[in-house]
Amino acid sequence: MLHPDYPIRTDRLLLRPFRGDDLDGLYAIQSRPAVARYLYWEARTMDEVRIVLAERIKQDRIAEEGEKLNLALQRRDTGALIGDVNLVWLSRPHRQGEIGFVLHPDHHGQGFAREAATEMxxxxxxxxGLHRIIGRCDGRNRASARVLEKLGMRREAHLRENEIVKGEWTDEMVYAMLRSEWARPGELTA
Structure with a gap:
């Protein structure tokens, strides 16, 4: 079981469970077409975000295979909600997981996604106790691919036109890291 002590503190972020008062902040992120561009969902309405938030509030721990830990990213300096990060337990017998992240565009390119994903x-x-963790992204999403690469994950697959997303054939990139390759920031070797 995974039930972290909250908040998880990084240099610039608090990673914490979602709360009811995150509705406006989450809407400010998920209502943007630019945020949803490479994701399976379209920009969301306030009612849709309300439903998503209700689900995310429950995702504060992982007890069983298939469950997701989904945490809010809050800037320590301003208190602003800037995105979310998640960890999914994909397989108990094979000790596999997957990470993901979504950030408000105003906070792209500043290392926040890497900082939060490192914690995941x-x-x-x-x-x-996972053995292998993957990260996947749309093949057109170079920014997310760069984050996964900066985490030290290796690209294992480039699946050509493997899905129709929003009516369009898209590629998928799959990155992975093994437990034996894991190094915390500052422990990375050249």
């Missing part, structure tokens, strides 16, 4: 890798490897 740590939780997966050190607390949940």
């Amino acid at each position: 890798l740590r939780l997966g490897f050190e607390n949940l």
